Amino acid sequence: MTIPFGIDVLLADAALQAKLRGRRIALLAHPASMTAQGQHSLDALAQVPHLRVTAALGPQHGLRGDKQDNMVESADFLDPRHGIPVYSLYGRVRRPTDEMLAHCDVILVDLQDLGCRIYTFITTLLYVLEAAARLGKAVWVLDRPNPAGRPVEGLSLRKGEESFVGAGVMPMRHGLTLGEMARWFVREYSLAVELQVVAMPQWDDAAPNHGWPLGQRSWVNPSPNAPSVWMARAYAGTVMLEGTTLSEGRGTTRPLELFGAPDIDAGRVLAEMQRLAPEWLVGCRLRECWFEPTFHKHVGKLCHGIQIHTDDLAYDHLRFQPWRLQALAFKAIRRLWPEYPLWRDFPYEYELERLAIDVINGGPQLREWVDDKAAAPGDLQRLAEADEQAWLERTSELLVY
Numbered sequence: 001m002t003i004p005f006g007i008d009v010l011l012a013d014a015a016l017q018a019k020l021r022g023r024r025i026a027l028l029a030h031p032a033s034m035t036a037q038g039q040h041s042l043d044a045l046a047q048v049p050h051l052r053v054t055a056a057l058g059p060q061h062g063l064r065g066d067k068q069d070n071m072v073e074s075a076d077f078l079d080p081r082h083g084i085p086v087y088s089l090y091g092r093v094r095r096p097t098d099e100m101l102a103h104c105d106v107i108l109v110d111l112q113d114l115g116c117r118i119y120t121f122i123t124t125l126l127y128v129l130e131a132a133a134r135l136g137k138a139v140w141v142l143d144r145p146n147p148a149g150r151p152v153e154g155l156s157l158r159k160g161e162e163s164f165v166g167a168g169v170m171p172m173r174h175g176l177t178l179g180e181m182a183r184w185f186v187r188e189y190s191l192a193v194e195l196q197v198v199a200m201p202q203w204d205d206a207a208p209n210h211g212w213p214l215g216q217r218s219w220v221n222p223s224p225n226a227p228s229v230w231m232a233r234a235y236a237g238t239v240m241l242e243g244t245t246l247s248e249g250r251g252t253t254r255p256l257e258l259f260g261a262p263d264i265d266a267g268r269v270l271a272e273m274q275r276l277a278p279e280w281l282v283g284c285r286l287r288e289c290w291f292e293p294t295f296h297k298h299v300g301k302l303c304h305g306i307q308i309h310t311d312d313l314a315y316d317h318l319r320f321q322p323w324r325l326q327a328l329a330f331k332a333i334r335r336l337w338p339e340y341p342l343w344r345d346f347p348y349e350y351e352l353e354r355l356a357i358d359v360i361n362g363g364p365q366l367r368e369w370v371d372d373k374a375a376a377p378g379d380l381q382r383l384a385e386a387d388e389q390a391w392l393e394r395t396s397e398l399l400v401y
Helices: 006-012 014-020 041-046 121-135 178-188 229-243 266-276 322-336 356-361 365-371 377-398
Strands: 024-029 052-058 085-088 106-110 138-142 153-156 171-173 194-198 258-261 285-291 303-309
Touching: 006 014, 006 041, 006 106, 006 138, 006 194, 024 041, 041 052, 041 106, 106 121, 121 138, 121 178, 138 178, 153 322, 153 377, 171 229, 171 322, 171 377, 178 194, 178 377, 229 258, 229 303, 229 322, 229 356, 258 285, 266 285, 266 303, 266 322, 303 322, 322 365, 322 377, 356 365, 365 377
Parallel strands: 024 052, 024 106, 052 085, 106 138, 138 194
Antiparallel strands: 153 171, 258 303, 285 303
């Protein structure tokens, strides 16, 4: 039996549908918003006779998935199949306007998240909840699995460091589903909004420690460089590569599962990582590799790198620590080549003043640890452990599963 997600529950539950009867519906969705039968959620909802879908909203990369990279915006358009307006929340605006939400009474949110603070769908969810509270709209989150599962990891964003890739004070790998995250936002920001989470009735037993139900549901890219569950598992660490001069594998067939550059010796990097903190490298298989990006950083150049494998029996869902692993790679490079130009200075997700690596990490702590010659793995471990434990305590009462 196929594990139902929130959209499947809504489509099968007449009592839930009755609560939406007579109410105008806007759907916030993207390419991975698919039913168990492989139909896009917008198309499926439009076929239910008594549900009135009057608008749709698309997050970063678009409703149907048309944009490749960060800060590549999507335009509003009229959906050719259903004749409804589709508004972009990653274009001229990133927050829903009063005009957009004038078309609806209820916003259905059906977004596949990756379980990482920096994935912008979380921030878009917050902006939708805030707008709905302001305008008296309801929000229903049609829940989906967090493919990274329950493990929590990384430094928490520091107050004042909020951005479009940092919606709140949470660690990099947050361990929540989008529905649970919505509950946290409502509580954290004291939002007076009608929120309903349409839960997944069988997810408890579907995957190891609440990860992806392998063999039960197809993986559909929620964004162009999220091609697999394996990428989703590594993403809370490899996303930090976006703030560096190292390639994160964009322009290859395994984006955000590997890293490297033309001017590093990956074998030496891996050996230094093993020397510094071997306990941070468990739960996966690390393989020295070569790759040549066809676009993005180091395009057309042969890069020496490391691939993070979470696709074989070496993978341990509870022991794998992608954020620590990637931080350790930065530390190893800094130890081996102290003057290596590691940090990339460029506009990142509309933040023009701060270094991208600091925006990504929600503060400068990670970068400062890497650059501090005297700082050891234990120093970062103590900082992260405190943040991780605090987050677990703050969210324990919000869990749906």
